[in-house]
Amino acid sequence: MHSGGLAYILGRQKTYIITLDIEMTKEHYNFDTIEKKWQDYWLTNKTFKTEDFGDKPKYYALDMFPYPSGAGLHVGHPEGYTATDIICRYKRMRGFNVLHPMGWDAFGMPAENAAIENGTHPGKWTYENIESMRVQLKRIGLSYDWSREFATCDSDYSHWEQLIFLRMLEKNLAYKKTSNVNWCNDCQTVLANEQVEDGCCWRCNNPVEQKELDQWFFRITEYADELLNETENLKGWPEKVLAMQRNWIGKSYGCEIDFSVKGSAAKIKVFTTRPDTLYGATFMSLAPEHPLVGTLVSAEQRAEVELFCAEVSRQNKLDRTSGELEKKGVFTGAYCLNPLTGQEIPVFLANFVLMDYGTGAVMAVPAHDQRDFEFAQKYQLDIQVVIQPEGASLDPQTMQTAMTGTGVLVNSGDFNGISNEDAKERIASYLDAEQLGCKSINYRLRDWGVSRQRYWGTPIPIIYCDSCGTVPVPEKDLPVKLPMDVEITGEGGSPLARHQEFLTVACPCCGAPARRESDTFDTFVESSWYFARYASPEYDQAPLDADAANYWLPVDQYIGGIEHAVMHLLYARFFTKVLRDLGMVKASEPFTNLLTQGMVCMESQRCSEHGWLYPEEVRDGKCVTCGRAAELGRTEKMSKSKKNVVDPNALIERYGADTARLFSLFAAPPEKDLEWNEQGVEGCYRFLNRVWRAVHDNLGLIESSPEVASLTGTTSDLRCKTHETIKKVSADVDGRFHFNTAIASVMELVNVIYGLKKGQEQPAVLREAIETVVRLLAPFVPHICEELWQRLGHEGGIERQGWPSWDEAAMVKSEIEMVVQVNGKLRSKVKVAIDIDNAELEKIALAEPNVARFIEGKQIRKVICVAGRLVNIVVAG
RNA sequence: GCGAGAGUGGCGGAGUUGGUAGACGCGCUGGUCUUAGGAACCAGUAUCUUAUGAUGUGGGGGUUCGAGUCCCCCCUCUCGCACCA
Secondary structure, three states, rough: OOOHHHHHHHHHHHHHHHHHHHOOOOOOOOHHHHHHHHHHHHHHHOOOOOOOOOOOEEEEEEEEOOOOOOOOOOOOOHHHHHHHHHHHHHHHHHHOOEEEEOOEEEOOOOHHHHHHHHHOOOHHHHHHHHHHOOOHHHOOOOOOOOOHHOOOHHHHHHHHHHHHHHHHHHHOOEEEEEEEEEEEOOOOOEEEEEEEOOEOOOOOEOOOOOEOOOOEEHHHHHHHHHHHHHHOOOOOOOOOHHHHHHHHHEEEEEEEEEEEEEOOOEEEEEOOEEEEEEHOOOOOOOOOOOOHHHHHHHOHHHHHHHHHHHHHHHOOHHOOOOOOOOOOOOEEEEEEEEOOOOEEEEEEEEEOOOOOOOOOEEEEOHHHHHHHHHHHHHHHOOOOOOOOOOOOOOOOOOOOOOOOOOOOOOOOHHHOOOEEHHHHHHHHHHHOOOOOEEEEEEEOOOOOOOOEEEOOEEEEEEEOOOOOOEHHHHHHHOOOOOOOOOOOOOOOOOHHHHHHHHHHOOOOOOOOOEEEEOOOOOOOOOOOOHHHHHHOOOOOOOOHHHHHHHHOOOOOHHHEEEHHHHHHHHHHHHHHHHHHHOOOOOOOOEEEEEEOOHHHHHHHEOOOOOOOHHHEEEEOOEEEOOOOOOOOEEEEEEOOOOOOOOOHOOOOOOOOOOHHHHHHOOOOOOOEEOOOOOHHHHHHHHHHHHHHHHHHHHHHHHHHHOOOOHOOOOOHHHHHHHHHHHHHHHHOOOOOOHHHHHHHHHHHHHHHHOOOOOOOOOOHHHHHHHHHHHHHHHOOOOHHHHHHHHHHOOOOHHHHHHOOOOHHHOOOOOOEEEEEEEOOOEEEEEEOOOOOOOOHHHHHHHHOHHHHHOOOOOOOEEEEEOOOOOOEEEOOO
16 A cells, blocks of 8 residues: 555545534444445445356355335344345455345235235335335345345246246146135135134134135155255254254154955055054044045934034134144944954044045054044043053053053064064064055155235246146246236135136137136245345346356355244255256255344333333333333333334434444344343444544554554564454354354454553554454444544455454463362462473462462372363362 | 253353353443533442352252263253144
């Protein structure tokens, strides 16, 4: 750097400081002006625009993109986004080619609800929300490459999603089948499980029914094994998320067994993980929806069975699978035969048997399964013990609960006396040989139903023709666009199903009048591949530009909420494998490292008169309306209903974006829940002001000594601390994401700078220390650091300067403080030469007065010296 | 019930391989400067204590010269899954 240039810049900056001082009150730095200035600077200079390819190593960091809701950004968003931003800024300073994009998960129900409530078109509502949320994000100073932004409701995105669907159809990875769904007859629409409240429609409060509907599915079960097995290789994922995914896939080993029905050719197939208990099967439980129910039921039982089935069908899936449900059943009048004993066993329907797990039929072994035990007691059915635990003798008459542990087989013919674990294999093999059943693997994971009777989603590109059947929309006709002139009332089913112009189409095969599919995709489909589209967001030949996608993927660091641990993250993994098998990308897994951020929590407050209170409705612990004392509630997740929320806009207005960024990562590590605390925010603001003053109070001194580069080795405690801090912050930020401790160590360095005696500073060392503070903080609080960096006489932006490196030589100390323990208890501390040998150290330690006191008259057993840390004298007695 | 994680001052949290428990911040106490302080700066702040002492990381055992950290048992909390056959 030319010294003339430096003088010029400093000179100009000085006048600037004076003006600022006047306008900013004496004590605080003017974050408003500074943050605006640097956000403009980054924009004009295209600082964060990313180029594909290049010599630098690539680094792709991604936030889970937000839904553009009407409520705008909440304070939970910035925490995760800031964490990613810090990583990105750090990686850029470290010489990586960083991809850091942002976009919008823009299809979804809230847009339709807004349309129903205020008549706004979902598209207009969505794009307006995007506008205002983009402004909010920009105020935080996140270093996104905004040129890659897209919304999933853009017809361009739909185009390529529809194409992926067509390819999946060709590969038989997408198919149509009938399945049971929650159905509200009033609203004429399918409801997601979450939209069913107490068995009723959340909107009209009508009872929800189960209904069979034709639905499109993705064959995710085809990938069940790969999705399961690869969880072992996802070393960069939290164990918790992997456990949840394994649990969700729910692979279990067992066998399928055929039970023949007495007096009928029909066979009932069951899946069981306990073939060892087969001799103890004393009845059969079928799901009420089981296809054989109609043929099995006897004339006498028919009325009762129908009543039961009707009752069960009124229950929604959530209630149906809740543990609270009372176990109920009904006898069908039919009997089937135990394939091993030939014993006749009654066939029941039971409300707890689910048609979509296993085969929808369960062989009931009351002695060894708690549900079957309770069921048998309720309906007075036989209980047959077939496993005796070691050293006990079970009696069906006196059993209080089922015996589910291990033991030895009894009452089991040729298999008596074998341990039940061995019997699983032996009986399964026997069934196999006798063709009575076969070993089988079952998954809890179901194929992914993607049809939604909604308007605001990606149209499924299918045409139904009376003569040609189900015909995919030809590629040249993509995208199938949503019609804009729709009336959304919330009644009478999907608006698309009533939109004649949309529905009516000529069959692509025969040209005859045909009908379009009116369902749209589940919005999870969009979020299953958006991360890949960021590599080439404008590519117009295919969903992905293979070169760009293969350069950027997989995402190196993905950050988002734990609430997506299963659905979104599993679907995204599935889609990546599908895209790989379609030849569109090489990666098999989308996200190498995953960080799940905690929730943002805050204490709730309420008034006995006015209910929950917003923080601004409480002053001095009292309700501002009536003056009653506000009661403090639990600290819990911020939510509108409890009014324990902080508006990020207000926060930024009051303290600035840098303070908001700093606090959200200083209070707790990002994966933990963050407890919001106004005083903590103040503390961070105070710290930034301390940094600001540390620079300005020393500008004169620093100016006199610009040559930091000439420093070598140990010159002072300050230089040592400076380099220790660089090392510590680098280690904390890189891979560990312990931003809170990184910030804490910079605070320590600032405290040391403040503790320097006036007039005794070494200007070059001081300059190095102060510049280091600014550079280390740059990823965390970029605006103030850019400003300070400029005021320190540097041009061209602080990121260009790169990340500081530490000099081990500067950290070498000639003396070190070591702890002296006697029998493991701290007794003294001694200052010794760094390279002291053990014998010498021992001598000094033993000579310490307080040590001598504790070893006096005792025999020294041994002395343990740990280099650089301590010496422990072990004495007897 | 199953799975995962956690339990450390008044509070949020530090504590890479076992090696000075409580970094850093908040709060609190005292001081300096001020017309003033809800600004700034400095000092103090785990508990008990006459201490150069004792105790202390949910409880109880163990391994070790030495345990917040490793092992065993138990308790509590959070999250996820849950009639899964």
